[in-house]
Amino acid sequence: MESIHLKARAKINLALDILNRRPDGYHEVRMIMQTINLFDRLYLKKINKPEIIIKTNLPFIPTDNNNLVYKAADLIRKEFDISQGLYIQLHKVIPVAAGLAGGSSDAAAVLTGLNTLYNLNLSNKDLMALGVTIGADVPYCIMRGTALAEGIGEKLTPLDPMPNCYILIVKPNINVSTAYVYSKVNINEFETRPNIDKMIEAIKSSDLNKISSCMGNVLETVTIKEYPVIDKLKRLMLEKGAIGSMMSGSGPTVFGIFDDKIKARKALYDFKIDSSSVKQAFLTTIFNRKG
Incomplete structure (x- = not known):
């Protein structure tokens, strides 16, 4: 496989509570998360140049390592010693900086997509362990659905599905x-x-x-x-x-x-x-x- 198309879905919080502030500055939270059918589209393609190229439909979106998409791709390449480069086309629909985990979902999609593209055979648990090094919401965006999130958001318990609405x-x-x-x-x-x-x-x-x-x-x-x-x-x-x-x-x-x-x-x-x-x-x- 040389390329792959992906959807990166947004999330909403049905409930968000903060239990305390940890010594490292992070907050202990308890949240109910829900994935929704509002999504960005990503296109990933292998290229011969040893670099990560990102193109996006929004001019203010960074295309370097300030973008979680870049960080996710770079993490996989370094973790598995992949010399081949990658072209990523990101079409943003999820509002930016909006509390919907758009960036985290994009990063989660890249991790999932590269797992398929490079036949890495990583489980969701493996991908989630990699994802938390990028951001606390990334593991949830890999798992998706209805879930209880604890810790800094990375401790996840799947729940029964939310009714349709x-x-x-x-x-x-x-x-x-x-x-x-x-x-x-x-x-x-x-x-x-x-x-x-x-x-x-x-x-x-x-x-x-x-x-x-x-x-x-x-x-x-x-x-x-x-x-x-x-x-x-x-x-x-x-x-x-x-x-x-x-x-x-x-x-x-x-x-x-x-x-x-x-x-x-x-x-x-x-x-x-x-x-x-x-x-x-x-x-x-x-x-x-x-x-």
């Missing part, structure tokens, strides 16, 4: 630094925390309304304070028929869970014409490992 993704006209948000987190200021054990039970019983009622993200205590538009978008989601709405990751993306396709499509239209608050809006569905 519609997910409306809205990114406001702002960018948020993940490092900044985590640096401002004060665990003692959390008035409420998501009930993750109750959410796991709700997922097991395929109860979409209970899942929505259990959602929570403690990082909203930082991000909404800095950017009130996030709270505005959450409220609008609910007004437009979402049964639950939350910020994903460190933000600024807000998502809504809909059980009615017509309401979801109407809400998508409304958000797309709101250019003052909204930069990007997408309607998608969930992705499960068996789906």
